[in-house]
Amino acid sequence: MPEFSRTDATLPSVFARLAVSQARIARVVTIVFHPDTHRIGERWLVPERATRALLLGRQQPLFGRGSEAQARPLDDPHVSRRALSLSFGAAGVTIAPQPGACRCRVDGSWVSSTQTLDRAALRRGVALQLAHSVVLLLREQSMPRGPNAGAPLAEAGSALCGSSFYMQSLRRRIARVADSGLDVLVRGETGSGKELVARALHDLSARRAQPLVAVNMAAIPAGVAPAALFGSVRGAFTGAERNNRGYFQQAQGGSLFLDEVGDTPEDVQAQLLRALQEREVQPVGGKLEKVDVRVISATDADLDGPDSKFRGALRHRLGSAEVQVAPLRAHPEDIGELLRHFVSRACTDTGRPSLLPGAEVDELRVAQWAELFHLCLRYEWPGNVRELANCARQIVLDSEAGIQPPALLLQQSAGAVAEEYAQAGEQVPVQLGDQALRGVLEQERYEIAAAARRAGMSRQALYRRLPELGLRLASQVPEVEMQQRLVDSGGDIREAAMLLRVSAVALRARLRNRPGAPDSGSAG
Numbered sequence: 001m002p003e004f005s006r007t008d009a010t011l012p013s014v015f016a017r018l019a020v021s022q023a024r025i026a027r028v029v030t031i032v033f034h035p036d037t038h039r040i041g042e043r044w045l046v047p048e049r050a051t052r053a054l055l056l057g058r059q060q061p062l063f064g065r066g067s068e069a070q071a072r073p074l075d076d077p078h079v080s081r082r083a084l085s086l087s088f089g090a091a092g093v094t095i096a097p098q099p100g101a102c103r104c105r106v107d108g109s110w111v112s113s114t115q116t117l118d119r120a121a122l123r124r125g126v127a128l129q130l131a132h133s134v135v136l137l138l139r140e141q142s143m144p145r146g147p148n149a150g151a152p153l154a155e156a157g158s159a160l161c162g163s164s165f166y167m168q169s170l171r172r173r174i175a176r177v178a179d180s181g182l183d184v185l186v187r188g189e190t191g192s193g194k195e196l197v198a199r200a201l202h203d204l205s206a207r208r209a210q211p212l213v214a215v216n217m218a219a220i221p222a223g224v225a226p227a228a229l230f231g232s233v234r235g236a237f238t239g240a241e242r243n244n245r246g247y248f249q250q251a252q253g254g255s256l257f258l259d260e261v262g263d264t265p266e267d268v269q270a271q272l273l274r275a276l277q278e279r280e281v282q283p284v285g286g287k288l289e290k291v292d293v294r295v296i297s298a299t300d301a302d303l304d305g306p307d308s309k310f311r312g313a314l315r316h317r318l319g320s321a322e323v324q325v326a327p328l329r330a331h332p333e334d335i336g337e338l339l340r341h342f343v344s345r346a347c348t349d350t351g352r353p354s355l356l357p358g359a360e361v362d363e364l365r366v367a368q369w370a371e372l373f374h375l376c377l378r379y380e381w382p383g384n385v386r387e388l389a390n391c392a393r394q395i396v397l398d399s400e401a402g403i404q405p406p407a408l409l410l411q412q413s414a415g416a417v418a419e420e421y422a423q424a425g426e427q428v429p430v431q432l433g434d435q436a437l438r439g440v441l442e443q444e445r446y447e448i449a450a451a452a453r454r455a456g457m458s459r460q461a462l463y464r465r466l467p468e469l470g471l472r473l474a475s476q477v478p479e480v481e482m483q484q485r486l487v488d489s490g491g492d493i494r495e496a497a498m499l500l501r502v503s504a505v506a507l508r509a510r511l512r513n514r515p516g517a518p519d520s521g522s523a524g
Helices: 119-124 165-180 194-203 222-230 266-278 312-318 332-350 363-378 384-398 407-424 434-443 448-455 459-465 479-488 493-500 504-512
Strands: 023-033 043-045 054-056 084-089 092-097 104-106 109-111 115-118 126-130 134-144 184-188 212-216 255-259 294-299 321-325
Touching: 023 332, 023 363, 092 119, 092 126, 115 119, 119 126, 119 134, 126 363, 134 165, 134 332, 134 363, 165 194, 165 321, 165 332, 184 194, 194 212, 194 255, 194 294, 194 321, 222 266, 266 312, 332 363, 332 384, 363 384, 363 407, 363 434, 407 434, 434 448, 448 459, 479 493, 493 504
Parallel strands: 184 294, 184 321, 212 255, 255 294
Antiparallel strands: 023 043, 023 134, 054 084, 084 092, 092 115, 104 109, 104 126, 126 134
16 A cells, blocks of 8 residues: 655645646537437547638538547438538638538527637537537637547546547546545536546546545534544443444545535544544544545635635645546537436436437437437536436436427527527527427417517517427317316416417417406406
8 A cells, every 4th residue: 555654745746746738729520419329429620720611511521539540421311511611710710501501500590691700609619500410519629739648548537428638638637646646636616527536536546446435524513523534432422332433444445535525614624634644543532543545535615715714734735636627618528428428327227218319210309309419518507517417317207209308408598599689689580499499488388479589589480380399379279178278277277378388368368259258367
């Protein structure tokens, strides 16, 4: 086992010893969704000094995962051979749909004319959809330099899903830090995957055969924290009928993961600092004991802020080496692979057959999934990877006859489009996808005027879309079905309208024209 008498463990230079690859800025187009879902995550590296417009279509360019020998075109029959052209300049990129090409969506809107986007949009990421079947992301990102910099590192953190340059860099950093034997502080926003990073650090270290003991510091009451962490001896306090091993002793020879370490009670921090400095702990009521433990900690708190009550010495002792985990919005290229992984896992966990497109391509299912992946790509994910995993589970649970995105995605998509057109002062039809438009209508309780305003389109355009959305007018509902829904809702017209997925105003008007009809919100 490694020695732990480190006199320089708190020096900032410790982490600087770890090799850090230089990076360059590259423009990358990543496959976020493809009917062949195994291709999700493949990418095309845009030539650095392209002097002419580059074509994006069925047979060009070639997408792969780092090996040019295995790169191949999109090769989807619904995508035109020449769908979009991309012209890059110092100010950004100009994207032009080609004559007679399939419908294409750029940054959330179906386009029929040339679009110019600035560098800020490129850094943020531009969502592209070709036909109803392929979703791509064009984004400027950091690409590591050096030999084998872009090659996959399968062993390092294999549970960390994603093929982006960022995820490759993160896995390499984890491998280097794991091998160092130093205590590690993992930092990142809530839900960003810090626990998975901690597991990878342990699994790639010399301690992998020994236990990894995980502790949520926020869940330990201050009064019992010393006994929980360092153990207790029989008779040390009322109810202590036998010796108890603390988390440090349970992790002997292995790793101790202190999650939410920023919430450690102040009076416990001094004891924790001693344990890290001397590699010895004192059970409550007992004598000092030597421990051989590597400590991996994680937090989303600002330990260095002016209002922080976290001891500076403890913070630096925990962070002999640090791993920073970026939020999902900083590497949106991985959303496609993550969503595919989480949906597959949710299907397995719930005992359902796979919902993703298979060998027999169902065009309707492909279109639904493309719409869903596009919505996910456009969402901000404030809860990061954890929120995406929860979203995937919700999709699996809610999807029966068709794919049903969570309402939050639909609302964000519709709201963003409406705000974009409102700010521009434009009164042109917006071609929202079917799922997004259904979400707008549901949110506005199927009132056509309100939904049209929210979606930034005319009422006439929305009326024309109703049949393809599987919706109808109140006047088109069969009498028997209408009567049944009124019974089901106890005569509440608004509720009956929601069950029928029609406007309550229109339903009330239809009922008002019948003999003895009510003129209020109740049918009985």
